[in-house]
Amino acid sequence: MLNIPLWKRILIWGVCALGLVLAMPNLFYSRVEGHNDAVRKIEQSGATEALRAQRAAWPGWLPSGLVNLGLDLRGGAHLLAEVQVEDVYERRMNALWPELRDTLRDLRDQVGTIRRQDAGPGELRVRISRPEAMDAAMQAVRQLAQPVTTLTGVGSNDIEVSAEGDELIVRLSAAERQAVTDRTLQQALEIIRRRIDEVGTREPTILRQGDDRILIQVPGIGSAAELKALIGTTARLTFHPVVSRTTDGDRDPGPGNMVLPSMEEQGVFYVVEETPVVSGEDLTDAQPSFDQNGQPVVTFRFDPAGARAFGDYTVENVGSPFAIVLDNEVVSAPVIREAIRTGSGQISGNFTVEESTNLAILLRAGALPAGLTFLEERTIGPQLGADSIAAGKMAAFVAGGAVLIFMVASYGWFGLVANVALIVNVGLLFGLLSLIGATLTLPGIAGIVLTIGMAVDANVLVFERIREELKTAKGPARAIELGYERALSAIVDANITTLLTATILFMMGSGPVRGFAVTLGLGILTSVFTAIFVTRLIIVMWMERRRPRTIEV
Amino acid sequence: MRLKLVPSETSIDFFRNARLTFGASVVAVIVSVLLFAIMGLNYGIDFRGGSTIRTESTAQVDVGAYRDALSGLGLGEVSISRVFDPSFGADQNVAQVRIEAQDDEQSITPETVQRVKDALKAVDPEVRFTSVESVGPKVSGELIRTAMISVLLSVCAVLIYIWLRFEWQFALGAVAALVHDVLVTVGIFSVFQIRFDLAIIAALLTIVGYSINDTVVVFDRLRENLRKYKKMELREVMNLSVNETLSRTVMTSATTLIALIALLVLGGDVIRGFVFAMTWGVIVGTYSSVFVAKNIVLFLDVKRDWSKPDKTAGTQFGNGTA
Numbered sequence: 001m002l003n004i005p006l007w008k009r010i011l012i013w014g015v016c017a018l019g020l021v022l023a024m025p026n027l028f029y030s031r032v033e034g035h036n037d038a039v040r041k042i043e044q045s046g047a048t049e050a051l052r053a054q055r056a057a058w059p060g061w062l063p064s065g066l067v068n069l070g071l072d073l074r075g076g077a078h079l080l081a082e083v084q085v086e087d088v089y090e091r092r093m094n095a096l097w098p099e100l101r102d103t104l105r106d107l108r109d110q111v112g113t114i115r116r117q118d119a120g121p122g123e124l125r126v127r128i129s130r131p132e133a134m135d136a137a138m139q140a141v142r143q144l145a146q147p148v149t150t151l152t153g154v155g156s157n158d159i160e161v162s163a164e165g166d167e168l169i170v171r172l173s174a175a176e177r178q179a180v181t182d183r184t185l186q187q188a189l190e191i192i193r194r195r196i197d198e199v200g201t202r203e204p205t206i207l208r209q210g211d212d213r214i215l216i217q218v219p220g221i222g223s224a225a226e227l228k229a230l231i232g233t234t235a236r237l238t239f240h241p242v243v244s245r246t247t248d249g250d251r252d253p254g255p256g257n258m259v260l261p262s263m264e265e266q267g268v269f270y271v272v273e274e275t276p277v278v279s280g281e282d283l284t285d286a287q288p289s290f291d292q293n294g295q296p297v298v299t300f301r302f303d304p305a306g307a308r309a310f311g312d313y314t315v316e317n318v319g320s321p322f323a324i325v326l327d328n329e330v331v332s333a334p335v336i337r338e339a340i341r342t343g344s345g346q347i348s349g350n351f352t353v354e355e356s357t358n359l360a361i362l363l364r365a366g367a368l369p370a371g372l373t374f375l376e377e378r379t380i381g382p383q384l385g386a387d388s389i390a391a392g393k394m395a396a397f398v399a400g401g402a403v404l405i406f407m408v409a410s411y412g413w414f415g416l417v418a419n420v421a422l423i424v425n426v427g428l429l430f431g432l433l434s435l436i437g438a439t440l441t442l443p444g445i446a447g448i449v450l451t452i453g454m455a456v457d458a459n460v461l462v463f464e465r466i467r468e469e470l471k472t473a474k475g476p477a478r479a480i481e482l483g484y485e486r487a488l489s490a491i492v493d494a495n496i497t498t499l500l501t502a503t504i505l506f507m508m509g510s511g512p513v514r515g516f517a518v519t520l521g522l523g524i525l526t527s528v529f530t531a532i533f534v535t536r537l538i539i540v541m542w543m544e545r546r547r548p549r550t551i552e553v
Numbered sequence: 554m555r556l557k558l559v560p561s562e563t564s565i566d567f568f569r570n571a572r573l574t575f576g577a578s579v580v581a582v583i584v585s586v587l588l589f590a591i592m593g594l595n596y597g598i599d600f601r602g603g604s605t606i607r608t609e610s611t612a613q614v615d616v617g618a619y620r621d622a623l624s625g626l627g628l629g630e631v632s633i634s635r636v637f638d639p640s641f642g643a644d645q646n647v648a649q650v651r652i653e654a655q656d657d658e659q660s661i662t663p664e665t666v667q668r669v670k671d672a673l674k675a676v677d678p679e680v681r682f683t684s685v686e687s688v689g690p691k692v693s694g695e696l697i698r699t700a701m702i703s704v705l706l707s708v709c710a711v712l713i714y715i716w717l718r719f720e721w722q723f724a725l726g727a728v729a730a731l732v733h734d735v736l737v738t739v740g741i742f743s744v745f746q747i748r749f750d751l752a753i754i755a756a757l758l759t760i761v762g763y764s765i766n767d768t769v770v771v772f773d774r775l776r777e778n779l780r781k782y783k784k785m786e787l788r789e790v791m792n793l794s795v796n797e798t799l800s801r802t803v804m805t806s807a808t809t810l811i812a813l814i815a816l817l818v819l820g821g822d823v824i825r826g827f828v829f830a831m832t833w834g835v836i837v838g839t840y841s842s843v844f845v846a847k848n849i850v851l852f853l854d855v856k857r858d859w860s861k862p863d864k865t866a867g868t869q870f871g872n873g874t875a
Contacts, residue, residue, distance in 0.1 A: 080692060224685065225663035375692040381683040384607065391640050391821030399815035403808050409556035410804065442824050443752055446816055450831065453812030457805040461770065464801040490773040493718055497769060498762035500714060501707040505758050508703035513755040520759065
C-alpha cells in the first residue's frame with residue numbers, strides 16, 4: 001500500500017506535468033491567441049511581416065491549445081433559427097403539379113375534369129369530376145412516384161397517393177419528408193457557414209439542433225441583428241424570364257411580373273416574370289472559367305429536372321435575356337445565345353476574374369433553401385464579458401486563497417499537501433479543458449470555483465479517516481494506509497453520483513449550462529485523481545524520507 | 554494548534570429533537586410547495602419568453618423616466634430594475650429592462666430592439682446596451698420541459714445508483730433528502746421572487762449532486778457500522794455514523810461554502826442568482842443529509858442480514874480491495 005512502484009510514480013508525476021504544461025498557455029491568453037490567429041492567417045493567405053511578428057510572440061514548440069471563451073465571456077451573438085421546411089414541401093408539391101396535371105389530362109375520358117384544391121404544405125389535393133374513376137387516377141399518379149434515396153428510406157417512394165371522396169390526395173412520404181428536411185438543413189448549414197466565413201470571424205459555432213433547427217454562435221460580432229442581416233433570412237436563387245429593362249423602379253410591372261433592382265448597376269431595374277423557370281436548388285455545380293475570348297465567365301450545371309425545364313425554356317427563347325436573381329436582386333441578365341439542352345451553360349457578363357469567382361461561390365452556395373424563423377437570440381457586449389471574466393477571476397483567487405488557508409489551519413502539514421493537490425487539480429482541469437477545446441462560460445467559472453471547494457472533499461474524507469485510524473491503528477504508516485483504503489468507497493460513491501448529474505446536465509443542457517457541466521464533470525475526475533494518487537504519493541514520499549514515529553493530522 | 558470546527562469526539566443524539574428537525578423539514582417542504590402553487594416563480598425569459606436588455610450608463614438610472622419612455626411603445630408589460638453589485642465602479646449604473654413576449658413574434662425583431670434603444674437614448678444619451686437577449690415562446694416551453702426532465706432524470710439516476718450500491722431503503726432516504734433540497738430551494742426562490750432561469754436549473758442539479766455526495770458519505774459509514782455492530786440498535790448505529798462523519802461533513806461544507814461565498818460577493822451580478830441557489834442548496838443539503846435522509850431509512854427499517862456481505866449488492870469497493 002505504501003510501496004508505490006516507480007513506474008506508477010513516474011506516471012502520476014508525468015500526468016501532472018503534462019496537465020500543467022497544457023494549461024500553461026492560458027496564463028498568456030492574448031499572446032497565445034494572437035499566435036494562433038497569425039498561424040491560421042499565414043496558412044490561408046501567406047505571411048506578412050506583422051503576422052510573422054505576431055506568430056513569434058509565442059514559441060511554436062510550446063502547446064498552444066486554449067480554453068475557448070464562451071459568448072457570455074467574450075461577447076458576441078447567438079441565434080437559434082428554425083428552418084421553414086414546410087416552404088420546401090410546398091415547393092415540391094407545386095413543382096409536381098404540372099406533371100400531375102398532364103398525367104390526369106391524358107386520362108380525361110375516364111376521370112373527367114380536374115381542379116386543384118387548397119391543401120396544407122406537403123400536400124396536393126385534386127378534385128376530379130368522376131369519382132368512380134378514382135382508382136385509375138390513383139394508379140396513374142402513382143407512376144409519378146420515385147424511390148427515395150436515403151439510408152433509412154430504402155424501398156419507399158417519395159410520394160403517397162390516397163383518395164378522400166372525389167379528392168385525390170398526394171402527400172410526401174415520411175421518408176421523403178425526412179430526406180427533404182435533411183437536405184434542406186445541410187444546405188442551409190453550408191450556406192450560413194459560408195456567409196459567416198466570408199466575414200472571417202473567429203471560431204463561429206454553426207450546428208444543427210434537433211430536426212429543423214440551427215444554432216449559430218459568432219463571437220465578436222456586434223449584435224444578433226447584424227448576424228441576422230449577414231445570414232439573410234428569406235433569400236433564394238432563381239432564374240426568371242426578363243420582360244424589359246428600365247430605370248424606373250416604381251413602374252407598374254403588369255400582372256404576373258415584378259420589378260427587381262440590378263445588383264451591379266445603380267438605378268437599373270428589370271421587369272421579370274414572377275414565376276421562375278428554374279431555381280437554385282436545381283443547380284448542381286457552378287465554376288468560374290473563361291470563354292473562347294478569354295473573358296471570365298461562370299459555368300453551371302443543372303440536375304435532370306432543372307436541365308429539362310431550362311432546356312425547354314431556352315429552345316423557345318433564344319436571343320432574349322433571362323435574369324439570375326439572388327436576394328431579390330438581379331445578379332446579371334445574360335442573353336440566351338443558343339438552346340441549352342445539356343443542362344449546363346455559362347453566364348457571361350462584364351466580369352472580372354474575382355467577380356466570376358464570387359458569383360460561382362454564390363451560385364454554389366446559393367441562397368437559403370427556405371426561410372428562417374429566429375426562436376432565440378442573444379447579444380452580449382464584449383465589455384460585459386470582460387467584466388464577468390474579471391469578477392470570476394477575482395472570485396476564484398479569493399476562494400482559492402481562503403480554502404488554502406482554511407485547509408492549512410485545519411490539517412497542518414496534511415492541509416499543505418491537500419493544497420498542492422488543489423493547485424495541481426485546477427491546473428489539470430485547465431489542461432484538460434484546453435486539450436479538448438472546451439468552451440468556458442460564466443457558469444463554467446462558477447463550476448471551477450465550486451470544484452475548488454469540493455476538490456478538497458476527497459482529501460478531507462481521507463484525512464478524517466486517517467485521524468480516526470490513528471486512534472486505533474498501530475503506527476502512522478498503518479493509519480495512512482487504512483485511511484486511504486477505507487475512505488475509497490465513500491469517495492467513489494460520492495463522486496460517481498455527482499458525475500451522474502453532471503452527465504445529465506451535459507446531455508440536456510445547452511450553451512452556458514453545458515459549459516458548467518463540462519467543468520464540473522472534469523473537475524470531479526481531476527479532483528479524484530489528485531486526491532487518491534497525487535496526495536497519497538506526496539504523503540508516501542514524505543513518510544519514506546522522514547519516517548515519523550507519530551503524525552498529527 | 555489545529556482549527557477544529559467539530560470536536561474530535563462527538564456523541565450528539567441527532568434523533569433527540571427528531572420531531573423538531575424532521576418536522577421542520579416536512580413543514581418547509583409543504584410551505585415551499587404551497588408558495589410555488591400560490592406565488593409561482595419569477596421566471597426569466599428562458600422559461601417565459603420575452604426579452605431582456607441590459608443597460609449601462611455613467612448617469613444615474615432613473616427608473617421612472619425609463620418606464621415613461623418605454624410605456625408609449627406598446628410593448629405590453631415592461632419591467633425595469635436597477636442592478637447593484639460591489640464590483641461596479643462608481644460611475645457604472647446598470648439596469649435591466651424586461652419586455653414580455655410580443656404577440657406573433659418568436660423572438661424580438663431588430664426594429665423593436667431599435668425602438669427601445671432609441672427611446673432609452675432619448676432619456677439618457679450616455680446609455681450603452683451591454684446585452685440584449687430574446688427568447689421566443691416556442692423555445693421557452695421546450696426549455697421548461699427539458700429542465701424538468703433533467704431534474705427528474707438526475708433524481709432517478711441517483712435513486713438507481715444508490716439502490717445498486719446500497720439497499721432500497723437507502724435509495725429512498727437519499728432521494729427523499731434530494732427532493733427536500735430541491736423543493737426548499739424552489740421555495741426560497743418563490744418567497745423572494747428571485748429570477749428563475751436556466752442557470753438555476755443547473756444549480757438545482759448541482760445541489761442534487763452535492764447533497765447526494767454528503768448523504769452517501771454518511772450512508773457509507775452507516776453500511777460499514779451496520780456490519781461492525783450487528784447487535785446495536787439501528788438508531789444508535791445511525792447516531793454513531795453521523796457523529797463519526799460529522800467532522801468531514803462540516804469541513805467539506807465549510808470549504809465549499811467558502812468558495813461559494815467568495816463567488817456570491819465577488820462573482821458579479823450576472824451569476825448571483827445561480828450562486829445563491831448553490832449556496833442555499835449546500836446549506837440545505839448538509840442539513841438534509843444529517844437530519845432527513847437517515848430518518849427515512851430508520852422509518853423504513855433496514856434488513857440487517859449482513860452475514861454474507863459479499864453477496865449483498867455492490868460491496869465490492871467497501872471491502873478494501875483497492
